[in-house]
Amino acid sequence: MTPDVANDDSSSQPPQDPAATAQPPARVGLMRSGLIVSAMTMLSRVMGLARDVVVAAMFGAGNGADAFFVAFKVPNFMRRLFAEGAFNQAFIPVLSEYATRKSREEVRELLDAVAGSLAVVLLLVTALAMFAAPWLVWVFAPGFGRDPAKLALTADMLRLTFPYLLLISLTAFAGSVLNTWNRFAIPAFTPVLLNLSLIGAAVLLTPLMSEPAMALAWGGMIAGMAQLAFQVPFLVRLGLMPRPWPNFAHSGVKRILLLMAPALFGVSVSQINLLLDTVLASLLSPGSVSWLYYSDRLVELPLGVFGIAIGTVILPALSKRHADQSPQHFARMLDWAIRAVLLLGLPAALALVLLAEPLLISLFHYGAMTEHDIRMAAMSLRAYSLGLIAFMLIKVLAPGFFARQNTKTPVKVGIIAMVANMVFNLILIWPLAHAGLALATALSAFMNAGLLGYLLRREGVLVFQPGWGRFALQLGGGCAVMGALLWGLAPDWQAWLGWGVWTRVGWLATLVVAGAGVYFAWLLALGVRPSQFKLNG
Template sequence: LHKFSMAAAAYLAFNVVGIAAIVFAAPFMPNVAYAAAWGVTASGVVQLGLLLWACHRAGFGLMPLPPRLTPRIKLLVRRMVPGLIGSGVGQINLTIDTIIATLLPSGSVSLMYFADRINQLPLGVLGAAAGTTLLPVLTRHLAAGDHVAARDAQNRSIDYVLLLTLPAVAGLMVLAGPIMIVLFGHGAFTEHDALLSAQALRAYALGLPAFVMVKVLSPAFFARGDTRTPVYIGIGILVFNFGLNLALMKPLLHVGPPLASSIAAFFNVVCLAFILHRRKSLELEGQTKRRIGLTIVAAGIMGGVVWLLGQGVVFPHNFWARSVWLGGMVMAGAGVYAVLLHMLGLADLARIVARLRSKLGR
């Protein structure tokens, strides 16, 4: 129905219900882990309820029907099976990384896990949003036989996600240490541990554009009814990632698996893009290439400015002072990047501010 707000907002229930369970239910449970686990289950029920309510309001009431194996259902199952396998490839890769980490020095699993939590923030927000919204748009254009519109939508999607992902990469590379110290450098997880975890975060951040691009390119296959090709590529990437893990685990320790995942993600993007290009399903326009190049320049300059600011200001010792310091650096980076986008003609700040005011006014 091209309504995305509630589908996206429903995921907030996972956080809201989960945090509420930890805060309010923990005193009545054997320990906090039980409360967190029940919070996950309860959040799933709440998410389903919110989506059913949204569907009802949109006039798309859902009512269970007796199962019938119609030709369309058979087609759905045939296309769904490869998708189910493909959706598990990423989880298997993550499991491989974790298993490899258990063979490394004690604490490596935690170092990688906390780094991955931060890396998942831009990936989950940008990658998931792009993939979710792009698929129905591409499907609609292709069903109408409008391949030019489908190509334009794909180009715009690549342009937008890189416009937002590349500054995240620059920021994470420069501020990885302060980010991990402020968020996780407490109690048993020392500042030294946080700095080690920051090394893993930088390795993950290198692959962030590739992780996001996989979510942008895959819908181009799905919209054309091809659910198999991304799966075949994903299985090959799984084997490649495993080999890289074995090669890098000894010399790079906790940085090895994240770096292997990033390299494998880039290889995944190359394979997807190559096949789409051969099928004439992916053609980057000159304007898109130019904008991507300028975005790389803007993100690089922003990262350099933030790094220089960090050299000139001492990182405080107090937690709250550190939080303010980090927030100031992030805001400074965002401001610099916004100005650069305006100067390079990549974004019209006045128009963006006007649209934001209009939305807030409504």
């Protein structure tokens, strides 16, 4: 029986015998699972924007904000690289295979060994990073070396934020287990606790700190503990709570490590590119790091709600299909995922380009955030938005390799894209400054997605299903109609500067609702139906 939404909230279920729950996960509707993750991710992203509104109002784009963004970006980058990146993509296919083909006791042994081994590695990395904090700041933000006070502040923050890597990586481990057992809502909701912690720290702890921005670093530490503690009861309820015991000799751990090595580049190249942007931005005019951060945050909203949500549900589903040896259904899933991200990603990217200044003004033009900051952030927002579709496609194409436990091919693609990003950076940074860095990231993302798609097609894994020509015309027409409406309806962005918060919010809501309404009305008129996107995992 296909689980309903309640299956994703195990707190509503009566306790079950662990021996019964640690069985091969039932198949679920991918669209339903995707909508669950999208809804939870939307809540998280909205809270993230609220967090950024608070941070922008209290700290603007000054030294304190720049220091925190770098101090939090370093462990956050490593989290995405090791925990939610390479580890997640290597762990879920192996765990899915164990859940499908192995006994309950073998699944438990795998979880115990992976949890213990991961914890040991993370403890060592965290301790080393805290000791080497000043040198890490030199590596990731060399421009801060021109200001000793800013360098010291960033290093102090890094010592507080790096334990977040340990805590959130263990949280990602727990989330991977829950996702494999189709409990998607819990891991998708967990980031809300990060945003609540940072908002609370900014409001409550800032007055208590000699350096106000240091409150944000403490908020990160609190968030890591809260997120890990939140997921533990759900693992217990499933009967899958590990008893961590390091065992690097375990065959499953060996396979995960073998798959992780190349996946470090293959799945996280976009994060490496964003980090390179931060390194180079630290060499530009003050505020460049913050302008890139605020624009990246807006792009992360549709990327997380649509692209990452679909990628989250499709990896376990593809892994199970590979374990079941169902290549035709595997190909249909990839085709479904590409159509889904285009359906939602194309209008989102267009809206970000057309409404860059109104969005930034409505969310961030308060307190210390100036009109100059808005203009600069809008430039990088438009550049990042051009690559939104590519960012999304990477999230759904890379699992086509990882689900088949092929991590070597994506690493080759990742290296090519990363080198291209460096070249684009050097070419575009001189005429476009920080916006050139954002545009370089977008261009390299298209190269990454294009190569992944080409190789999947060449291997016969990605097989486009009938109806793509008609679908392209439907999407193209919908985007054109929506773009024309937004272009004609939106007031000049200079007018937004003089409005109050509720006038801004009212106009922004009107534009979003009108744009989405005309887009989906066009699609419905041309025959696109929700039932066309139903597919079981």
